[in-house]
Amino acid sequence: MKNIWAVCKKEISAYFTSPIAYVVITVFLVLVGFFFHSLILWFNTQSMQMAKNPQMLQKLNINQMVYSPLFHNISTILLLVIPLLTMRLFAEEKKIKTDELLFTSPLSINQIILGKYFASLFVLVVMLALSGILSIFTFAYGNPELPPILNGYLGLFLMGAAFIAVGIFFSSLTENQIVAAVLTFGALLLFWILNWASQSTGGIWQSVINYLSFFQHFDDMTKGILDTSDLVYYLSFAFFGLFLTHSFIQSRRWR
Numbered sequence: 493m494k495n496i497w498a499v500c501k502k503e504i505s506a507y508f509t510s511p512i513a514y515v516v517i518t519v520f521l522v523l524v525g526f527f528f529h530s531l532i533l534w535f536n537t538q539s540m541q542m543a544k545n546p547q548m549l550q551k552l553n554i555n556q557m558v559y560s561p562l563f564h565n566i567s568t569i570l571l572l573v574i575p576l577l578t579m580r581l582f583a584e585e586k587k588i589k590t591d592e593l594l595f596t597s598p599l600s601i602n603q604i605i606l607g608k609y610f611a612s613l614f615v616l617v618v619m620l621a622l623s624g625i626l627s628i629f630t631f632a633y634g635n636p637e638l639p640p641i642l643n644g645y646l647g648l649f650l651m652g653a654a655f656i657a658v659g660i661f662f663s664s665l666t667e668n669q670i671v672a673a674v675l676t677f678g679a680l681l682l683f684w685i686l687n688w689a690s691q692s693t694g695g696i697w698q699s700v701i702n703y704l705s706f707f708q709h710f711d712d713m714t715k716g717i718l719d720t721s722d723l724v725y726y727l728s729f730a731f732f733g734l735f736l737t738h739s740f741i742q743s744r745r746w747r
Contacts, residue, residue: 495598495599495600495603495607496603496606496607496610497607498607499599499603499604499606499607499608499611500606500607500608500610500611500614501611502607502611503581503607503608503611503612504611504614504615506580506611507611507615512576512577512580513577513615513618515576516573516576516577516615516619517615517618517619517622519573520569520570520573520619520623521619521622521623523565523569524562524565524566524569524623524626525626527561527562527565527566528558528562528626531557531558531561531562532558532629532630534557535552535554535557535558538552538557539552554630554634554635554636555636555637555640555641555716556715558630558636559636559640559641559644559714560644560714560715563644563645563647563648563710563713563714564710564711564714566623566648567647567648567651567706567710570616570648570651570652570655571655571677571680571681571684572677574616574652574655574656574659574676574680575659575672575673575674575676575677575680576673577612577615577616577656577659578612578655578656578659578660578662578663578672578673578676579659579662579663579669579670579672579673579676580663580669580672581608581612581659581660581663581664582608582660582663582664582672582737582741583663583664583666583667583668583669583671583672584669586666586667587667587668587669601738601741601742602738605660605734605737605738605741606734608660609656609657609660609734612656612659612660613652613653613656616649616652616653616656617649620645620648620649620652624645627641637716639716640715640716643713643714643716643717643718644713644714644716646713646718647709647710647713647714647722650713650722650723650726650727650730651706651710651726653726653727653730654706654726654729654730654733655676655680656730656733657729657730657731657732657733657734657737658676658679658680658729658733659672659673659676660733660734660737661733661734661736661737661740662675662676662679663676664737664740664741665740680706683704683705683706684705684706684707685705685707686701686702686704686705686706686707686708703725709721709722709725709726710722
């Protein structure tokens, strides 16, 4: 664990001593702030229109009308920014020729991969925590339910963790950071839109394709539904991404 923490600290330092983390976090927060502001304005407009009808007004739910679409918007933003966050992790090591030195050090491959992975997770947690500050306004002036919000953020964290694992794998394949980012984005987008493809199929194939889709599992979590199958899906996806990374790096060491 000490070695993993050493790699993690090194990568966190690399993120915040360069513009990468600051640019990614700033872009993320600006986009989240824009969507949050737009949804709040829309919710207020709906509230004013329904103020004359008490029965309709009681049906207004800030969790469903603001937070559920907000979480979907944030997940789309993560789809765009996570590849930028992970593209350098191994690609940069290859480009500056420090990968051989790293892999011949006393550190194991698992320790190196996990150290880099946890560093990216740290940046993800920082982004989500900062975006959560926006909820202060809704709790100050409204009455949202906390459990569905926490469940939505848990879904964002798990999805982000799976995204990062995929990004690390593609970063290990090439020394070109742009190529790594494009491959990561393409792979994530494919798994994101699988549920659309399932609409043209039927039977067991529709169920299989739906299960493989990121969107299908995340949609339930934005509604406050916590299902163990969703947790297993994201954790398994993250594990598989890290496993592929380990397998590829291991195969390169023995060439």
